[in-house]
Amino acid sequence: MKLLLTSNGLFNDSIAHAFQELIGKEPKDAKVVFIPTAANAERGNKDWLIDDLCRIKERGYVVDIVELTAIRTGDLQRVLEGSDAIFVGGGNTFYLSYWMQKSGFSKMLPRLLEARVYAGISAGSMVAGHSLTLASQAIENPQAFVDEDYELLGPAGESSGETLKLVDFLVRPHLNSRYFSVARKELLEEKAKQIDHPIYALDDNSAVKVVDGEAEVISEGDWLLLNSPTE
Numbered sequence: 001m002k003l004l005l006t007s008n009g010l011f012n013d014s015i016a017h018a019f020q021e022l023i024g025k026e027p028k029d030a031k032v033v034f035i036p037t038a039a040n041a042e043r044g045n046k047d048w049l050i051d052d053l054c055r056i057k058e059r060g061y062v063v064d065i066v067e068l069t070a071i072r073t074g075d076l077q078r079v080l081e082g083s084d085a086i087f088v089g090g091g092n093t094f095y096l097s098y099w100m101q102k103s104g105f106s107k108m109l110p111r112l113l114e115a116r117v118y119a120g121i122s123a124g125s126m127v128a129g130h131s132l133t134l135a136s137q138a139i140e141n142p143q144a145f146v147d148e149d150y151e152l153l154g155p156a157g158e159s160s161g162e163t164l165k166l167v168d169f170l171v172r173p174h175l176n177s178r179y180f181s182v183a184r185k186e187l188l189e190e191k192a193k194q195i196d197h198p199i200y201a202l203d204d205n206s207a208v209k210v211v212d213g214e215a216e217v218i219s220e221g222d223w224l225l226l227n228s229p230t231e
Helices: 013-023 037-041 048-059 073-081 093-101 105-112 136-140 185-192
Strands: 002-006 030-034 062-065 085-087 118-123 171-172 198-201 206-211 214-219 224-225
Touching: 002 013, 002 198, 013 085, 013 118, 013 206, 013 214, 030 048, 030 105, 037 093, 048 062, 073 105, 185 198, 185 224, 198 206, 198 214, 214 224
Parallel strands: 002 118, 030 062, 030 085, 085 118, 171 198
Antiparallel strands: 002 206, 198 224, 206 214
């Protein structure tokens, strides 16, 4: 299984090179399916979503957009099977989790990833991990996040705390970002004491590349590994 779990997509040359290396094709010959579903639950200016898409397109990839809330399961399967990589965008992680299950995406993904790359941006990276306990909504409302079945941190009736568990660690994106006050070293170190799994905290210039369970940080910025398995 091959994954690229990013904070902010193909934000620099190192991350973009890692993505192409995982796919094993020239960008012009590779089809990327982009899933923007997590952004549906966010209001206001969505320049960040447009930027995420543009970065993939500017690297030369053929991009198809698939909205999980608006596609039948059979059509979703067909479209994903025609791709080289599945790129899942950012937004509300709990809303994304709900629609990954509702659409059938979660069930079909393990087999699809036998021959495809999974790439995530922010929420798309967090939902691939072991738990959503470090999602902004969960950190800001610790009394609300009880376990993966609790459903109060996304839109009413469209929220889930379940993850894909593609990797046995947690991802906390946007380390040190001025837009995410919860993504600070001191706070994450405190939260890590309550978590039994490794945590990769990534700034917008960093990502984790995973090949058959082996993780490697790709970075032109700052990142942290908390609860390292070698400690």
